[in-house]
Amino acid sequence: MAGRRQDRKISLAEAAQQQGQRPDRGTSRALEDGASPTLRDLTEVLHFALGDGRIWLNDQRMVLMQSLVLGRLRAEIIDAFGFETARAIFMRVGFMQGVRDAELISQRFPQDDLTRALAAGPRVHTLEGFVKVTTKHFEFDRTKGTYYGEFHWDDSSEAAEHVAGYGLASEPVCWMQTGYPSGYTSKLLGRTVIFREMECAGMGAPRCLVIGREAEAWGKDAPEREYLGLEWRARRRSPAPPRVPSRASRPAPAMDGGVAVGVSTGFLRTRLMMEKVAPTDATVLVIGESGVGKELFANQLHDMSARRSGPFIPINCAAIPETLVESELFGVERGAFTGAIASRPGYFERASGGTLFLDEISSLAYSAQGKLLRALQERKIERVGGGKTIPVNVRVVAAANVDLSEEVQAGRFRQDLYFRLSVFPILIPPLRERRDDIPLLMSHFLRLFNAKHGRKVLGFTRAATDALLGYGFPGNIRELQNLVERGVIFADDERQIDQHHLFIGNERLSSALRLTDMGRVEQVPESAADAGRRQPSSPGSEVEALRHAEHALYARALAAADGNVSAAARALGMSRAKLEYRLRKQR
Known part of the structure; x- marks a missing residue:
């Protein structure tokens, strides 16, 4: 009848999206064909940085390795430690890989429902080249804590390498690939899910058949728990050597931008040196180009020290007029000069019990350098116009954006002060030498400025990521921070930051490589600004x-x-x- 309409049936995921929440149960049958994120969507987050020796899957650095090499490594571990230990090692590696990819999907596609996120796992697994995954069926009910999934694997590289080295096996051998969906699914569901091969190409089957279920459904006889590191037996435990705390155990980046962020070798080396010197009272000289975050590192050094409860006093030496250096550093007594109507402590006294950060120390006048040297040597000061010495309990951290040894040779910086400051020098590399940190910094600044400006920008397009990975960053991290803030302001809510949102000034872009949806590697075209510079x-x-x-x-x-x-x-x-x-x- 014309006055009546038939209600359209909708899936549980659609109903949950209309209500603004993610469903607690779902099934792969509810997914429409081509549901995002598709394989094409996922290739958009895979980047090849030209000339930098880096491959990125969103903000995760990847490596290309021949399957043959991985097979040889696997064979050596089997021969050295036996099948059981080798199985445990490779399942654990796959588990960790799956966990990281689940984090990637949650970060890159935050608005997709849980069913779609689970369906993306086989696509990412396929994209990474280990095996071709075909989903037969999966369903889950997070409220009841249940999961069941069946998948086909074709052309397993792990099975092929095992057969090449040992011939047909009597039990499943795709250990790393079995660990992968276990880690991926467990991370998304928030409970342990174990995948097990029921048929394996390494045993002569035409393809592998894999079934995943919640851990309890497999019963007590589930050795995967031990292999995945969930229930290590006491006999497997052994004392671990002391090590630097991992990035995962360190504080997460603060939303106020007050924590230095990085995973590159250069960053970790700097971090290690800070951890070594922080418990001491040694004077530290921080060296680095403008914009690398010298004050941020100095502040973090203070927070890691025993003086963390005391004040952190930063001073920009370049901003202090030469005639006021002594009064600003050491304070003034009343009547010391015209206009001194009250006594005032200087920076050394104000930083007592804490840390005094002297930025751009090379800009101090030669005469002021001598007065600073005396204060550092004697740990005593005299206020301008005062007649008594005042002991100061302060740690000094100085920073320079030039090579102070060259300044000494040029006669612009006192050699004795240089040696006094350079007790423990720490070099902060420029951003162009720590490109591994760029994706992490991009995500950090995106969260920071979304919160600061009340925006809901989702992330970065492939073109924007390519451009940032290939950019030279003459302004270092400060410039990256400004570019991301510009992009957050320029881009629309619920959209991604594109290249034209970032580079609207005279920034000169360089080339990068990217992977097309057809699997071809192509070179990203240079910016219009670069082309215009060379061809009037x-x-x-x-x-x-x-x-x-x-x-x-x-x-x-x-x-x-x-x-x-x-x-x-x-x-x-x-x-x-x-x-x-x-x-x-x-x-």
Whole structure:
């Protein structure tokens, strides 16, 4: 009847999305064909940085390794320690890999429901090249704590390498690949899920059949618990040598931006040196280019020291006039000079019991350097116009953005002060030498500025990530921070930051490599600004070239989305209405 309408059946995931929450149960049958994140969506987060020797899967650094090499390593571990220990090692490696990829999916696609996130696991597993995964079926009920899934694996590299080394096996041998879905699914569900091979190509089967269930469903006879490190037997435990605390055990980056963030070798070396010197009272000289975060590292050094309860007093020596250096550092007695109507403590007294940070120490006048040297040697000061010495209990951390040894040779910096400051020098490498930290810093600053400006920007497009990974960053971390803040302000809510949101000034971009959805590696084109610097042209031709480039960009996006304007707009980081307007304008 015309006055009645038939209610449309919707899936549990759709109902939950309409209510603004993620479902606690679901099934793979509820997923529509092509549900995001698709394999194409996932290839968008895989980046090859040209010339840097780095491959990124979103913010995770990846490596390419021949399957043969991994097979040889596997064989040596089997021969040295036996099958049981080798199985435990490789299952544990796969488990950790699955956990990390689950974190990646949760971060990159935060709005997708749990069913879609679970369905993305086989696609990421396939993308990483170990095996081709086909989902037969899975279902879960997080409230009841149940999960069941069946998957087919074709062309398992692990099975192939085992057969090549040992022939057909009498039991399943895809250990690392079994650990992977166990870690991935357990991380997303928040409870232990164990996957087990029921058929294995390493045993002569045409392909592998894998079943995953909650740990309790396998019963007490589940050796995977021990292999995955969930229930290590006492006989397997052995004393571990002392080590530097891992990144996972350290405080998470604070939302106020007050924690130095990094995973690169250069960053970890700097962090280790800070941990060594922090418990002492030694004078520290922090060396690094402008914008690398010298004050941030100095503040963190203070927080790691026994003086953390005392004040941290930073001073920009370049901002103090030469005539006021002594009064600012050591204080003033009343009547010392015209206008001194009251006694005032200097920075040394104010930092008593804590840390005094002298930034841009090289800018101090030569005469002021001598007065500072005396204070450091004697640990006593005299206020300007005062007649008594005042002992000071302060730790000094100095910073310079130039090579002080060269300043000494040029006669601009006192040699004795240089040796007094350089008790424990710490070099902070520039950002271009610690590119491993860029993806982590991008995510950190995105969270920071989303919170600061009340925005809901989702992340970075592939083009933006490629550009940032290949950029030279003459302004170091301060410039990256500014670029991300600019992108957060410029981009629309619920969208991603694109390259044109970031580089709107005179920044010069470099090239990077990226992986297309068809598996080809192509070079990212240089920026229009770079092309314009090398090839002068008239204003009219530049406008026409820009118009053609814009038209080609929209055409490629539409072709990649099979003519779907909404999908093309999402890929370009703009609204559908904005894209439709620009398409009409070009006709």
